[in-house]
Amino acid sequence: MYSQKVLDIFYDPQNVGVIKGANGVGKVVDDTCGEILKIYVTLDGSKVVDAKFQAYGSPAAIAATASATALILGKTLEEVSKITADQILAELGGELPDNKKYVCPLAEKALHNLIANCHKKANGKATDDEE
Secondary structure: OOOHHHHHHHHOOOOEOOOOOOOEEEEEEOOOOOOEEEEEEEEEOOEEEEEEEEEEOOHHHHHHHHHHHHHHOOOEHHHHHOOOHHHHHHHOOOOOOHHHOOHHHHHHHHHHHHHHHHHHHHOOOOOOOOO
8 A cells, every 4th residue: 555645746746848958868667567767957067956757657657757856956967976865765655565675776877877867868879869
């Protein structure tokens, strides 16, 4: 059973959407459950000024990805790189069913992929279509 906080985030997620021309996109696909998490950011220098997400999967996956975007707003890429699955879980109120706790490490991995993509784009080594 999901906590009320997880359900509240799931039913009214913030930062849903796509950022066209994003400075970076982080994507992760869980082959076991088929969940897909995508996080987009706009940067001002190295600071995240906008973050959006798309997620396909369980309420836990959607809530974790929404929480990850909330955590990164206003942070530098260096600060984003230090965000952990435990922090994402804490943002969800610290409660997920045991069989859904894997979504927090997935969201953390999406953040790491996002940072790598930002660096690639900044160095002209990634296109807008590459994730």
